[in-house]
Amino acid sequence: MTGMSDNGEETPIKVGVLGSRGRMGAEVVRAVEGAADMTLVAAVDSGDDRAALTSADVVVDFTHPDAVMDNLRFAVESGLHAVVGTTGFTEERVGTLTGWLAEKPELGVLIAPNFALGAVLALRFAQQAARFYDSAEVVELHHNRKADAPSGTAEHTARVIARARAEAGMEPGEDATTSERDGARGADVAGVRVHSVRLPGLVAHEEILFGGQGETLTIRHDSLDRTSFMPGVLLGVRAVLTRPGLTFGLDRVLDL
Ligand SMILES: NC(=O)c1ccc[n+]([C@@H]2O[C@H](COP(=O)([O-])OP(=O)(O)OC[C@H]3O[C@@H](n4cnc5c(N)ncnc54)[C@H](O)[C@@H]3O)[C@@H](O)[C@H]2O)c1
Numbered sequence: 371m372t373g374m375s376d377n378g379e380e381t382p383i384k385v386g387v388l389g390s391r392g393r394m395g396a397e398v399v400r401a402v403e404g405a406a407d408m409t410l411v412a413a414v415d416s417g418d419d420r421a422a423l424t425s426a427d428v429v430v431d432f433t434h435p436d437a438v439m440d441n442l443r444f445a446v447e448s449g450l451h452a453v454v455g456t457t458g459f460t461e462e463r464v465g466t467l468t469g470w471l472a473e474k475p476e477l478g479v480l481i482a483p484n485f486a487l488g489a490v491l492a493l494r495f496a497q498q499a500a501r502f503y504d505s506a507e508v509v510e511l512h513h514n515r516k517a518d519a520p521s522g523t524a525e526h527t528a529r530v531i532a533r534a535r536a537e538a539g540m541e542p543g544e545d546a547t548t549s550e551r552d553g554a555r556g557a558d559v560a561g562v563r564v565h566s567v568r569l570p571g572l573v574a575h576e577e578i579l580f581g582g583q584g585e586t587l588t589i590r591h592d593s594l595d596r597t598s599f600m601p602g603v604l605l606g607v608r609a610v611l612t613r614p615g616l617t618f619g620l621d622r623v624l625d626l
């Protein structure tokens with residue numbers, strides 16, 4: 371863990387990266403190597419030995435929804451803090467992780483569906499807007515190599531909107547559609563329709579659309595480059611050291 375060395379200098383945070391040869395993992399490796407207060411101690415991808423990570427203070431996971439829980443169990447059992455960008459976190463998974471962390475109360479895990487500042491702000495603005503509009507829908511647009519749909523960000527956004535509406539005593543918005551082709555109205559996430567677009571050329575984009583009497587409001591965020599996620603990831607690495615337990619969402623770290 372970061373602290374003072376014998377000569378009074380700050381020691382860097384030792385970081386290990388899981389998924390290091392992937393699109394995000396490779397970017398995280400570059401970002402950690404460029405951070406003055408961090409040192410990269412391990413870069414691990416499929417088929418590599420995870421034991422290399424045990425010298426780290428913090429592991430960063432950008433792998434696959436099918437791999438992340440096993441990686442997290444390894445991190446917790448090894449006494450490593452974790453910052454997780456991988457998607458696929460159901461309530462059940464969060465419950466399982468919370469159980470593991472109860473055995474290691476000194477450890478921190480930060481899971482963030484989206485590490486881009488603008489995406490976190492868009493989520494907060496959507497949360498604020500939700501109770502003022504009858505209806506809301508989410509459109510997420512991503513590169514065509516993405517494994518999951520809808521995106522973790524869109525799923526989280528829909529749930530946050532649904533919760534804000536429920537707290538305001540509102541029902542899910544209605545429409546008159548009674549006949550539709552399968553999928554034409556998107557996925558129903560907690561009563562909010564979520565639509566997924568996959569195209570080469572895209573990175574990560576989200577539109578949150580609200581409709582009310584005689585008006586609409588559109589909140590849009592665009593990640594044009596994966597470097598957009600890096601300030602949030604580095605912030606998460608620093609923050610997780612002093613945040614024991616599970617933190618869900620970068621908004622908690624930014625104290626929005
Ligand atoms: N939270 C965010 O801000 C954010 C941003 C971008 C992507 N993501 C998410 O991050 C994840 C990865 O995205 P990507 O575009 O980098 O995918 P990718 O396919 O380019 O990279 C994933 C890498 O993980 C490796 N991997 C798979 N299983 C592994 C295991 N068990 N151990 C070690 N490495 C393993 C793969 O070999 C691959 O190199 C996805 O879930 C994606 O949705 C989140």
Ligand SMILES: O=C(O)C1=N[C@H](C(=O)O)CCC1
Pocket residue numbers: 457483484512516517520521522523524573574
């Ligand atoms: O490129 C991806 O894959 C992304 N995944 C996250 C999600 O599913 O929300 C964040 C944005 C990029």
